Amino acid sequence: MGGQLLQIGGKGHHQLGDVVHLTITGTVNSNTASQTITNTAVSSAADEGDTDSTDNSAQVTFTVQEADLQVRKLVYRSSGAAPGSSIVTVNAGDTVTYTVIVINGGPDMFPAGSVVSDILPGTLTFGGAWATGGTPGNSGNAVLWTLPSLSLNDVVTLTITATVNSSTAGQTILNTAAISSATQGDRGPLNNSDVATVTVSGADLQVSKSVVPGTTVLPGGTITYTVVVTNNGPDTATGVVISDTLPEGLTFGGVVDGSPLPGDYAESVWNLGELTKGGLATLSYTATVNAGTVGQTLVNTAVISSIITEDSISNNDVATATITVAGFDLTISKSAVRNNTESNGVLFLASP
Numbered sequence: 001m002g003g004q005l006l007q008i009g010g011k012g013h014h015q016l017g018d019v020v021h022l023t024i025t026g027t028v029n030s031n032t033a034s035q036t037i038t039n040t041a042v043s044s045a046a047d048e049g050d051t052d053s054t055d056n057s058a059q060v061t062f063t064v065q066e067a068d069l070q071v072r073k074l075v076y077r078s079s080g081a082a083p084g085s086s087i088v089t090v091n092a093g094d095t096v097t098y099t100v101i102v103i104n105g106g107p108d109m110f111p112a113g114s115v116v117s118d119i120l121p122g123t124l125t126f127g128g129a130w131a132t133g134g135t136p137g138n139s140g141n142a143v144l145w146t147l148p149s150l151s152l153n154d155v156v157t158l159t160i161t162a163t164v165n166s167s168t169a170g171q172t173i174l175n176t177a178a179i180s181s182a183t184q185g186d187r188g189p190l191n192n193s194d195v196a197t198v199t200v201s202g203a204d205l206q207v208s209k210s211v212v213p214g215t216t217v218l219p220g221g222t223i224t225y226t227v228v229v230t231n232n233g234p235d236t237a238t239g240v241v242i243s244d245t246l247p248e249g250l251t252f253g254g255v256v257d258g259s260p261l262p263g264d265y266a267e268s269v270w271n272l273g274e275l276t277k278g279g280l281a282t283l284s285y286t287a288t289v290n291a292g293t294v295g296q297t298l299v300n301t302a303v304i305s306s307i308i309t310e311d312s313i314s315n316n317d318v319a320t321a322t323i324t325v326a327g328f329d330l331t332i333s334k335s336a337v338r339n340n341t342e343s344n345g346v347l348f349l350a351s352p
Helices: none
Strands: 036-042 057-063 069-077 087-090 095-104 115-119 124-131 135-139 142-146 155-164 172-181 193-200 203-212 222-234 237-245 250-255 264-266 269-275 280-289 297-306 318-325 341-343 346-348
Touching: 069 087, 069 172, 095 115, 095 172, 095 193, 115 155, 124 135, 124 142, 142 155, 203 237, 203 297, 222 237, 222 269, 222 297, 222 318, 269 280
Parallel strands: 069 193, 087 193, 203 318
Antiparallel strands: 036 057, 069 095, 095 155, 115 142, 115 172, 124 155, 135 142, 172 193, 203 222, 222 280, 237 269, 237 297, 250 280, 264 269, 297 318, 341 346
């Protein structure tokens, strides 16, 4: 609508007091927010003289509403949540909560029916969505939120929960909420979207194992196993548990003084806990080789059995130490010596 001349002509005879109506429809153009639009109708010609020309025109004036929808997005961990921010660090398997905030910065009302789109990336799995106003819905990871009418300074929020998928260690996950459809022009389109960032922690734990005094032992001998866990980073590993169960043929002796460091060891389980990037943890304990094991090969394995921070490289999470139990090889031999002796001139001969 704007700058258009509409001419209407035709012949007709009207009696005194007759009323005729003309209805015209038009669409308000975009980029007209806050403008005042005036539309004028004028009687420009008549078949007969008009005795009063002062009422031969009329006009209607309206102002195009102006409003500014503003979108803000926050994210936080659902467990042990810190105050919401635009970026948060989580572990694979964690549930994250997104909050999308829409504000009408005015000055006028924004009619109902605008839509906010929030498409979760494939590294997340949708959990649920609810809002303080309007109607949210989803198809898989695609969330669409239909907004209610919003007066000046009205605020509505959308909450979305999602689970961080496995195999995402070390990744940065970006999630955007944006107004995808609006029921009227927005005077501030640059604030119609916002991004929240999730960084997934990851650590590469490496396990090694050794045994002394050597790999060949005798029944009854005492050996010492040492397990070393190294965090190659890039982040701190949390909730680390190592399982180390002795094979049959060995009897646990005890933990070496000062071991483990850090954590505690009991019943074949080493609760290591937290290990920072570049950190090294050590467990040493003794065992006795049981009788009746001669000729056996005994394999002892240490493995990461539990971790909260996802281990980005799993092929170095297991280490073994192998011993072979040797036996005694005893050889018995016997010999005899014949001795001749003489007494008082008599020679005695020893018989074989």
